[in-house]
Amino acid sequence: MKLDLFLLAAAGALASPYHASRALLSPVTRNGSSLSVDGAPWKAVGPNIYWLGLDENVIPPAGAPFDPANNASYPTKERITEAMATVKALGGTMARAHTLGVSTGNPLSVWPDLGVVNEQAFDTIDWAVYQAGRYGVRLLMPLVDNYDYYHGGKYNFLRWAGFNLTGDDSTNPEIQQFYTNATIVASFKDYIETLVTHRNQYNNLTYAEDATIFAYETGNELNGPVWGDEDCPAAWVQEIAQFVKGLAPDKLVFDGTYGINETHLAIEEVDVYSDHFYPVDTTKLQSDIQAVQSADKVYFAGEYDWVGQSGGDTLQSFYQIIEESPAVGGDAFWSLFGHNAPGCSTFVNHSDGFTLQYNNPNNTAYTTSRIELIRQHFVKMSTGKEISLNETLPVVPCPAPVLRRWTSSY
Ligand SMILES: *[C@@H]1O[C@H](CO)[C@@H](O)[C@H](O)[C@H]1NC(C)=O
Ligand SMILES: *[C@@H]1O[C@H](CO)[C@@H](O)[C@H](O)[C@H]1NC(C)=O
Ligand SMILES: *[C@@H]1O[C@H](CO)[C@@H](O)[C@H](O)[C@H]1NC(C)=O
Ligand SMILES: *[C@@H]1O[C@H](CO)[C@@H](O)[C@H](O)[C@H]1NC(C)=O
Ligand SMILES: *[C@@H]1O[C@H](CO)[C@@H](O)[C@H](O)[C@H]1NC(C)=O
Numbered sequence: 001m002k003l004d005l006f007l008l009a010a011a012g013a014l015a016s017p018y019h020a021s022r023a024l025l026s027p028v029t030r031n032g033s034s035l036s037v038d039g040a041p042w043k044a045v046g047p048n049i050y051w052l053g054l055d056e057n058v059i060p061p062a063g064a065p066f067d068p069a070n071n072a073s074y075p076t077k078e079r080i081t082e083a084m085a086t087v088k089a090l091g092g093t094m095a096r097a098h099t100l101g102v103s104t105g106n107p108l109s110v111w112p113d114l115g116v117v118n119e120q121a122f123d124t125i126d127w128a129v130y131q132a133g134r135y136g137v138r139l140l141m142p143l144v145d146n147y148d149y150y151h152g153g154k155y156n157f158l159r160w161a162g163f164n165l166t167g168d169d170s171t172n173p174e175i176q177q178f179y180t181n182a183t184i185v186a187s188f189k190d191y192i193e194t195l196v197t198h199r200n201q202y203n204n205l206t207y208a209e210d211a212t213i214f215a216y217e218t219g220n221e222l223n224g225p226v227w228g229d230e231d232c233p234a235a236w237v238q239e240i241a242q243f244v245k246g247l248a249p250d251k252l253v254f255d256g257t258y259g260i261n262e263t264h265l266a267i268e269e270v271d272v273y274s275d276h277f278y279p280v281d282t283t284k285l286q287s288d289i290q291a292v293q294s295a296d297k298v299y300f301a302g303e304y305d306w307v308g309q310s311g312g313d314t315l316q317s318f319y320q321i322i323e324e325s326p327a328v329g330g331d332a333f334w335s336l337f338g339h340n341a342p343g344c345s346t347f348v349n350h351s352d353g354f355t356l357q358y359n360n361p362n363n364t365a366y367t368t369s370r371i372e373l374i375r376q377h378f379v380k381m382s383t384g385k386e387i388s389l390n391e392t393l394p395v396v397p398c399p400a401p402v403l404r405r406w407t408s409s410y
């Protein structure tokens, strides 16, 4: 099977300038509460890597595209490739990546302005999708953010429609116009269409065709005007999920509402429901899994504090529940950074205290033991194998190899 795929990839290389002009990964499918690939069970485990499309932690060399108002710039291809190699070294199968799907309102975005397409923004996104596919890492992309950050979100669509609102207006009931105003919903769908129909310059597949992108999420942490209200109208969730599946029938759709809103569980087009954990909370985890399982859908822990800085239950107890619950499709910790490649002498840091820097020699013994625990969990979820906690973390070279062909192992 592996050999056949490799030969097909090689044959593709002869026929076109692309090394493999067909989708080499099969789509992820859902049956009730389980996910599978080619009939075999599949779990989505990996990091959040929000910066793959557009970053705000590195000041680029003079002359490179840069947005000084937000310190935003495109990450280097070497940083992106190293991130994919690191997902594999961690035993991961996927990454959740905000800026591969959320890219609006910044001069460097896919849509800097309403309906205006900036082709340059696709270079890093295309590269991330291409290298992810070659490393065998699948991608989950939120389509809009609840907040008013450098990479864009619902406030861009509100302002484009004439609603003068910023993140400071998060409690203003007018923000619900993002979900309810037909003009805004239509412009959001246009944006989704720009993204999903885009053809990748590195593998000549549209994002709709490329099974590397196994799922789109309707958004990140979507709420209404009251913090934690989960007030993202079910009708909107359904309309967006239908639209995504109309353009890309092989994708799964995640409900991007922040938390499990039980009134959404019956939406036919939604496959997966998720929540985020700051801190880790096993009681909430268990009751949410129960609710989602009862609806015959898949549960996913989309973000959590792997460091333990918010307190809460232990990561071990969280992982044990996830491993023992068949309706859990997987989990993604927040969040992975790598070297400032191609320089490779230092690691990129982010200010939230949740930065995981794989194999940084400066990591404390505590940090290393947490990373070993994550890897043990990911390996168990993705292969069923139990590895020792003190197994040495595999080395990821920096720069990491660019993979031009499909490979089953790194
Ligand atoms: C879906 O899962 C059910 C059991 O939950 C099984 O009976 C059925 O055959 C599965 N369908 C497919 C298409 O695999
Ligand atoms: C941009 O980065 C510089 C240097 O790290 C920092 O001093 C400045 O505050 C940052 N600006 C923004 C808008 O974050
Ligand atoms: C929707 O937004 C448009 C502005 O783009 C506005 O003219 C219209 O009144 C809004 N619709 C509703 C129902 O508020
Ligand atoms: C937008 O709102 C801000 C703050 O409320 C206000 O200062 C500004 O004048 C408004 N702009 C427009 C175009 O209405
Ligand atoms: C890319 O794919 C399109 C659509 O299948 C096809 O028309 C085109 O020839 C391909 N380009 C290359 C260089 O293979």
Ligand SMILES: *[C@@H]1O[C@H](CO)[C@@H](O)[C@H](O)[C@H]1NC(C)=O
Pocket (backbone or CB within 6 Å): 229, 230, 231, 232, 233, 234, 235, 261, 262, 263, 264
């Ligand atoms: C859930 O979503 C519905 C709309 O679909 C909304 O009315 C409700 O406020 C939301 N929140 C909760 C906690 O149910």
Ligand SMILES: *[C@@H]1O[C@H](CO)[C@@H](O)[C@H](O)[C@H]1NC(C)=O
Pocket (backbone or CB within 6 Å): 345, 346, 347, 360, 361, 362
């Ligand atoms: C480790 O810490 C030292 C001292 O702060 C620093 O100079 C060095 O760059 C760090 N190494 C890495 C790989 O980040």
Ligand SMILES: *[C@@H]1O[C@H](CO)[C@@H](O)[C@H](O)[C@H]1NC(C)=O
Pocket (backbone or CB within 6 Å): 349, 350, 351, 352, 353, 355
């Ligand atoms: C990385 O950022 C965190 C949070 O701001 C900070 O506590 C930590 O000291 C930083 N690490 C380095 C090596 O600068």
Ligand SMILES: *[C@@H]1O[C@H](CO)[C@@H](O)[C@H](O)[C@H]1NC(C)=O
Pocket (backbone or CB within 6 Å): 388, 389, 390
């Ligand atoms: C590794 O951990 C196992 C228990 O998980 C222990 O038995 C073994 O002694 C440890 N090995 C080393 C080299 O620390």
